[in-house]
Amino acid sequence: MGKKTFDVKDANELKELAKVILRNRDSYEPWLKPVENGIKGERRTRKLLGNEFWILDRDVDINGGDLIIQRKNLKGDILSVDPLELGLVQVKFIEKLTRQINIDLKYLYDWDETEDDLILLEGFFLLIHFDIKGAEAMFCLDSKDFKILLEEKIIIGKKVYKDDNQKELKKVTLAISIGKLQEHFGIESHGVQTIIDKINQRLIELDYSRSVSKRFFVGRKPNLIAIDKEFEQNLYTKEIKNNILEVQNELYQILLQSSDYVLHIKDLLRLHPTLIIDHKDGEFTEISLLKNLIKRINGVNFDGLEKALEGLKGNLDTFDHPKQEQYIEPYNDQEDELREVLNFYNNLIEEDNCDILEILHNFREQDIIFDKYIPDAPDLRLELKDLKKELLDRVTKELQSDFGNIGDEDEDSH
Numbered sequence: 001m002g003k004k005t006f007d008v009k010d011a012n013e014l015k016e017l018a019k020v021i022l023r024n025r026d027s028y029e030p031w032l033k034p035v036e037n038g039i040k041g042e043r044r045t046r047k048l049l050g051n052e053f054w055i056l057d058r059d060v061d062i063n064g065g066d067l068i069i070q071r072k073n074l075k076g077d078i079l080s081v082d083p084l085e086l087g088l089v090q091v092k093f094i095e096k097l098t099r100q101i102n103i104d105l106k107y108l109y110d111w112d113e114t115e116d117d118l119i120l121l122e123g124f125f126l127l128i129h130f131d132i133k134g135a136e137a138m139f140c141l142d143s144k145d146f147k148i149l150l151e152e153k154i155i156i157g158k159k160v161y162k163d164d165n166q167k168e169l170k171k172v173t174l175a176i177s178i179g180k181l182q183e184h185f186g187i188e189s190h191g192v193q194t195i196i197d198k199i200n201q202r203l204i205e206l207d208y209s210r211s212v213s214k215r216f217f218v219g220r221k222p223n224l225i226a227i228d229k230e231f232e233q234n235l236y237t238k239e240i241k242n243n244i245l246e247v248q249n250e251l252y253q254i255l256l257q258s259s260d261y262v263l264h265i266k267d268l269l270r271l272h273p274t275l276i277i278d279h280k281d282g283e284f285t286e287i288s289l290l291k292n293l294i295k296r297i298n299g300v301n302f303d304g305l306e307k308a309l310e311g312l313k314g315n316l317d318t319f320d321h322p323k324q325e326q327y328i329e330p331y332n333d334q335e336d337e338l339r340e341v342l343n344f345y346n347n348l349i350e351e352d353n354c355d356i357l358e359i360l361h362n363f364r365e366q367d368i369i370f371d372k373y374i375p376d377a378p379d380l381r382l383e384l385k386d387l388k389k390e391l392l393d394r395v396t397k398e399l400q401s402d403f404g405n406i407g408d409e410d411e412d413s414h
Contacts, residue, residue: 037093037095038091040129041127042066042067042091044138048195048196049199053072055068056086068087068088069089069203070084071200085203087123087125087199088107088124090125092126093129094129094178095131100176101176102176103173103174104174105173108120108124109121120146120147122143122205123203124142124143126176128176130178132188139178139181140194142199143202152184155174155176155180156174156175158172214256214259218256222248222249224241224242227244236319237315237319239315240315240319243308244312246312247308250304250305250308258300260293261297338380342380342383345391349387
């Protein structure tokens with residue numbers, strides 16, 4: 001590809017070029033259109049949702065979330081023990097109804113390491129704004145809608161590669177058209193109250209499903225990539241990182257086996273009492289189930305965890321931190337350190353470029369070397385003795401000089 005940018009020669013050329021550019025400038029730039037459409041879509045969304053939900057702002061657009069919303073309820077605020085779930089709203093505005101809308105797959109799906117399967121992310125909403133004969137119109141799609149629309153091929157997936165060779169996949173998008181949505185729903189657009197009710201209902205369902213969801217309870221399955229990032233500063237060996245992964249995997253399996261018991265109790269706490277008093281064969285059904293679940297926990301084997309911990313401990317005990325060695329090694333040999341210090345001060349004195357009181361202060365700070373440490377090497381002992389004597393002589397002369405001046409001043413005053 002040839003060069004496209006060149007230096008302007010001088011002010012005269014700049015003036016001529018500016019004349020061409022400014023006189024032929026369009027009254028409207030093409031890049032303004034998507035910016036204006038984005039602003040228009042967000043304004044309509046805030047107007048639509050502002051009365052029913054709290055709208056939380058975030059400076060950075062992450063995971064397709066143009067807006068974050070939460071149901072209005074002070075008892076379930078973000079910092080409360082049982083906070084209400086948040087919803088992510090992505091906003092689109094289109095002028096031409098024939099134009100497709102593309103949504104990144106990662107906004108809607110995640111990979112569940114526990115189940116080793118693709119899972120739909122709940123709490124994501126897509127609001128598509130458009131106009132019909134000058135009147136505002138919109139569609140609202142949630143996670144469940146996307147699942148159905150994909151199964152019925154109303155929405156189609158598109159592969160996007162980084163190059164023409166189609167070797168490296170860049171992303172997967174979901175293509176949506178207004179015409180197909182109108183055909184599927186049998187209406188030109190969703191009504192305002194329909195959208196409000198839909199978002200409210202989905203967030204209520206999300207509050208419950210996440211509280212009793214095994215996936216949210218146990219979290220992501222441990223992996224080496226996460227361990228590499230977490231322990232990057234420790235500079236652990238690959239073997240130690242594998243030990244850590246083994247320990248975490250053992251703990252994760254124990255957590256999985258105990259999660260059914262804990263989550264079932266959480267579920268019972270949220271249910272109406274009439275739904276949990278079923279009685280069969282002389283015992284409450286839910287009590288029988290809990291007893292069976294606790295038996296499963298009691299049967300958990302900790303041998304694997306113990307073995308993994310022993311392996312980790314053994315490797316940590318023999319691990320030498322590279323950075324610690326880097327900083328400690330030069331000071332392991334005190335005689336080498338002393339030799340460097342003596343050379344430094346001898347050079348200062350020889351050059352007669354030193355403040356003797358400052359050197360004395362430094363000596364006091366390094367009393368471990370000079371007052372409590374006696375080197376084994378005879379030459380070092382002699383050099384240290386000579387330096388101390390030289391410093392003592394210089395300090396004495398400087399003090400005598402100072403006191404002598406004071407004495408002379410006293411004589412003059414009489």
